[in-house]
Amino acid sequence: MRHAVDPRQGRLFDPSDGIIPPLGRKRIEDGWQAIFRHSLLQLMPVRQLGKHCDPAVGRPTKERYPVAGLLFLQEMNNWTTAEAVDAYLFRTDVPYALNLEPGSDEMCDRTLERDRALFIDDELAAKVMDAVTGQLIEHLQLAIDRQRLDSTHTFSHMGRFGRTRLMGVAIERFLTQVQRHHEADYTALPAKLRQRSAPSPARLFAVTGPSAEDRDRTRQHVADDLQGLIERFADHAGRRERSRYKTRVTIFAQPCEIVDDRVQVRAKAGGSCRQNPSDPDATYDAHKGPGYQVQLSETCSEDNDVQRIVATLPQTAASPDAEALAEVLRDSEKNDRWPDSMLADTSFGATRRCEWRRRRVSRWCVRWRARKEKLTPRPRPRRPRRCPRGRL
Template structure:
């Protein structure tokens, strides 16, 4: 039976008068006051109330308290047990959630998990973040015309596995689910496979494999997986989630050959892509050479330029609030996150006019994408590959207004230049280039030709102008404000506890990331209100 307390109508008598003025002032200036004043009445309780009936079943907990508790749980990085204790005993939680009845001051862990599942099933985590963040932006009067974007990697609650470990754990996961849901099919599995993968008793278990023997044992595991995949392929067990995962991992790690002595061979590491499953416990987690394992979290926030030599201490700067959160696979490139960020903020009416980002968002394609959405992206172009290799690039040559090279880094003029629709070409004297001390660093080449030639495109000329402009003081003065987003990433990871999460899978990671970003916004607004007084 649905239970909704009235948190909108005013009170004839103040139920919190017993706290006294000092404690009341502390609560009003803390996160509890921000949540109570701005967000409690904005909770989308009606969206969640559709799952309950008004005339049947046991009374539910106050849905305002239930949804609010889920938000505050992520704000404090609490476990379910800590959350239930805070609801029962913590005055700040009572004040924030407007808990006045003893029946509302207790939620068991199972009830908390049930409400969290309902929020996830209904997709309310994104609704909560957008609705409540927009409310904070409106109430505080934050300017959203200037924002900055960056990404960071977070890791779910998984351990690193070898390729042998991935096959073994995927097989064990399938067999355990098979035993629960199809015991008659489970009885048909070879007892030796059950001993090695499920009970793990006796000799020959994969958990006892030495590192020096793993290369030999992985072929054995691949053969066992192949037998299971083939045996249950045409049965009703093929619809199991664990079977689909086992089959996917098998095709990622192994190859089936119709010829040769072994029908199944393990793919060499060079042929195994980075987009494969790295742990059966979290099939959505991915591996990235530079970031490690886990998920990619995109964060966009507002910022305010405050750089006067004599700042006005009487004016408190507005807080920087996170406006967009997205969780993507770790194999996704940052440039692909721009369009979803623009769509999200434009739909809510908080799209930026100027966006600061690093070089991953600074390609020509990204700049044009921003211009098409009326957003000026201020981001440096990536360093040329030749520069990273210690060679000269087009930025080191003298170029005229038409893009023609007029002088090389050594001071030599070209013998001939030509401009076509697609590319430009410059030719230098072979005799001059052969005696040049910078010959090994020069991009011009005479291999297989009688002359030294250097070709480049018109887009490369425009990119050169952009890179030279980025060396100026004007660009550096605008771009230096991007560094502030690194502090936000640090607070999310270490203060909000996202450096190592207690959950797995994309849906749960998205839930945690969005609500903890909302929690950080609440903390920042609380700090602002405390400073304002």
């Protein structure tokens, strides 16, 4: 049964009186806990989470506002599930921020993970962050007319594989699945291919030879094996629709190409290739490495006591900055956070400064290029040539 208590509803008696000492109470009221309790907790998507529960039948669920608020605090503090549950059970300031009576409720890891899965399935994270950002801008009275745009790199938690190991691990995992579900098809494969994929992924192709020719030869063998498996199971009704098979096709197509009916491994595959079979969205940036990047638009007005990120755009590491400008502006327009001026690097459209002016009907971007002043060398005074001893 759905159970939710509106945090805007007042209490006759504060349950934290007598539990939190006066000095601690003052610090909590001056900290993030009071802001979250009185301004942000009411923004949690309780109605969307509550649709998974019956409104009148069954055992009452955990109070929806504290659970959704705890998920938000978990992301804000980068807690694990166990750390978030410990904070819920043992810390005094967290129940205060969640509008709970200290020591009146309990929670296990499984409950939090279940609600977190609902949060992810319903795609509520972006909506909550937009609502919280708007509330903080209004609460802090921030000026958003002047913003700056820049990107930051985020590393992937998965390891980065080279092309040889990436294709080798793809073969090993695909054959493991074939052996599990279609043993007859696995037995029909060549014995040498099965033997090459038998070692664990950590030892697969660990010894390839000291020279570049040996490494190229091994990479070519792996590419031929992968291409042979793709063609062999292309018409297999039980395999071609599985995600593992489609992943193998993607991993093969990115670094390899077919030239005169032969597999040819490209000398450079580019940054848009996969770095790990388990992380399909991570790509490679030549300057920053594998992972992702996030475009951040932040206020930079001198009238603000603090600055706030007002727009974010997640991208792969290989995405160019020049294509992000329109997406960030579209997000700002959608959330009514359109800036009058925005500062960005030259990679965002080859300009030092971009100004946006808004009218009733249309909004457009006017770009100014920095004027390149011609530098004229200053004439150097001619000094007479003299020897160190003062003689001509």
